[in-house]
Amino acid sequence: MQRDRKNDRRRLRLRSSILVLTLVLTLAFVPASYASHLEPFKSVPIPPANPQTPEKVELGKKLFFDRRLSGDGTMSCATCHNPEQAFTDGLDISLSYPTTKNWRNSPTLINVAFHKSFFYDGRASTLEDQALFPMMSAFEMNKNLAYLEEQIRVVPEYADSFRRVFGGDVTKERIAMAIAAFERTLISFDSPLDRYLTGDTSALSEGAAKGYRIFEGKGKCADCHNGVNLSDDRFYALNVPENPVLLNDPRVTATMRFVAKVYHYADYKNLKEDPGRFLITKKRADWKAFRTPTLREISKTAPYMHNGVFKTLDEVIDFFDEGGGSGNKVLRPLNLTPEEKKNLKTFLTEALTGKEIVIKYPEVP
Amino acid sequence: MKLYKGKIRLIIKNYPYKYRDFSHIAAEASLAARDQGKFWEMHDLLLRKSPQLDRANLIRYAQELGLDVKRFTDSIDRMKHSSEIERDKKLAVDLDLYNTPTFFINGRKVIGNRPFDYFKEIIDEELKNAKR
Numbered sequence: 001m002q003r004d005r006k007n008d009r010r011r012l013r014l015r016s017s018i019l020v021l022t023l024v025l026t027l028a029f030v031p032a033s034y035a036s037h038l039e040p041f042k043s044v045p046i047p048p049a050n051p052q053t054p055e056k057v058e059l060g061k062k063l064f065f066d067r068r069l070s071g072d073g074t075m076s077c078a079t080c081h082n083p084e085q086a087f088t089d090g091l092d093i094s095l096s097y098p099t100t101k102n103w104r105n106s107p108t109l110i111n112v113a114f115h116k117s118f119f120y121d122g123r124a125s126t127l128e129d130q131a132l133f134p135m136m137s138a139f140e141m142n143k144n145l146a147y148l149e150e151q152i153r154v155v156p157e158y159a160d161s162f163r164r165v166f167g168g169d170v171t172k173e174r175i176a177m178a179i180a181a182f183e184r185t186l187i188s189f190d191s192p193l194d195r196y197l198t199g200d201t202s203a204l205s206e207g208a209a210k211g212y213r214i215f216e217g218k219g220k221c222a223d224c225h226n227g228v229n230l231s232d233d234r235f236y237a238l239n240v241p242e243n244p245v246l247l248n249d250p251r252v253t254a255t256m257r258f259v260a261k262v263y264h265y266a267d268y269k270n271l272k273e274d275p276g277r278f279l280i281t282k283k284r285a286d287w288k289a290f291r292t293p294t295l296r297e298i299s300k301t302a303p304y305m306h307n308g309v310f311k312t313l314d315e316v317i318d319f320f321d322e323g324g325g326s327g328n329k330v331l332r333p334l335n336l337t338p339e340e341k342k343n344l345k346t347f348l349t350e351a352l353t354g355k356e357i358v359i360k361y362p363e364v365p
Numbered sequence: 366m367k368l369y370k371g372k373i374r375l376i377i378k379n380y381p382y383k384y385r386d387f388s389h390i391a392a393e394a395s396l397a398a399r400d401q402g403k404f405w406e407m408h409d410l411l412l413r414k415s416p417q418l419d420r421a422n423l424i425r426y427a428q429e430l431g432l433d434v435k436r437f438t439d440s441i442d443r444m445k446h447s448s449e450i451e452r453d454k455k456l457a458v459d460l461d462l463y464n465t466p467t468f469f470i471n472g473r474k475v476i477g478n479r480p481f482d483y484f485k486e487i488i489d490e491e492l493k494n495a496k497r
Contacts, residue, residue, distance in 0.1 A: 067463060072384050074463035079476070095464070095477045098382055099416075311482075 060182030086300035092308025114229035211347025239325025387418035397440035
């Protein structure tokens with residue numbers, strides 16, 4: 001049985017390789033690291049530079065829930081990554097620092113350990129780097145990090161914890177390391193898909209199994225949503241429609257232009273749409289490109305896309321079925337039937353939901 | 366509220382943002398307007414006009430709404446409702462709340478501005494639960 005499954009996988013990979021070749025010939029663009037199969041959860045990748053220890057995770061959890069990390073003491077990481085909302089805030093555009101407005105959706109932290117770059121535009125390359133950005137951001141937590149170090153250091157319990165965990169003093173880098181260690185414990189596992197991929201053929205309902213085949217086949221979802229995290233961690237310009245709030249709320253526009261200014265976008269004063277990955281790379285091909293998100297726990301992380309413009313999975317499926325946004329060079333219409341769309345949705349909602357992550361809230365010192 | 370007439374009750378508590386210059390006087394203004402039966406009119410106007418919420422502007426808004434301006438001005442100058450506002454602030458701190466707006470719908474906490482449909486789903490669920 002095991003050998004048969006391995007052979008099946010090899011055959012599937014071979015077929016996938018042929019499919020990739022075909023797509024290269026027929027489409028203007030295909031994802032470079034094509035792998036048509038999904039993988040079950042096995043283990044969490046931990047970077048050697050920041051090994052996990054229970055004490056570090058516990059320290060990181062306290063910091064994650066600590067409002068000292070925001071300038072006015074009103075926000076913690078959990079404000080926008082709420083454990084009760086699958087570590088999102090359930091809004092199209094994320095919550096923001098008081099009196100300001102954010103401009104993008106708050107992504108889930110579940111399975112963030114698997115990503116190779118962070119933020120929708122990939123501006124951070126490690127989870128440790130990522131953790132510092134929102135703290136510093138004027139429209140997120142708006143904290144001066146040098147000041148934060150002092151605020152944390154004067155709390156004896158924190159100072160002791162840092163000595164025990166890191167063998168030294170409080171630094172902003174170690175604050176980020178501890179938070180990242182905690183975030184790497186937020187894992188989606190034991191989902192019906194995991195069970196199915198490890199041999200339990202009854203793990204998917206009939207509708208979900210049909211949806212899985214569409215996901216891998218006609219729907220082409222697995223072209224980009226592959227691997228254990230159902231994300232290839234690459235960036236695609238699908239031309240997702242702008243959320244009207246970006247144009248209609250001057251505070252949101254101000255935030256977008258501020259970020260563009262920080263990233264040296266010359267015409268930031270006239271910017272009217274989210275430039276996506278372009279802001280980071282300045283490559284024309286990255287204009288309005290955003291990172292492939294994980295699809296794990298997708299039923300709990302609405303609204304969808306970098307700007308939360310789609311409220312439901314039906315809208316998302318329709319968007320891809322229609323070949324993405326106007327003028328994009330990545331997608332083509334899929335011509336899914338209503339039944340196929342229904343099955344695909346069943347797969348997404350049923351098969352990708354793992355064991356509930358239960359968080360015991362810490363006592364913040 | 367129109368959709369759920371007779372089925373739900375909305376209770377508003379003040380939680381003026383501690384680092385904003387005019388948040389306290391704006392809370393006073395909304396309660397002074399309430400004394401004259403125009404809380405919602407003032408509430409909506411304050412949101413539209415923010416951050417122009419200094420004393421002179423508040424008095425101008427009272428005029429716009431046809432309030433008794435002398436009575437209104439006297440109320441905000443004397444901080445007539447400060448004990449009510451302070452009581453609300455203490456309640457927020459006791460509940461460990463830091464973000465505005467925060468809503469409790471039959472005990473279910475919702476933080477931040479949300480589209481109506483978001484509230485509707487929760488309200489419908491809670492109404493269904495209440496009927497059981």
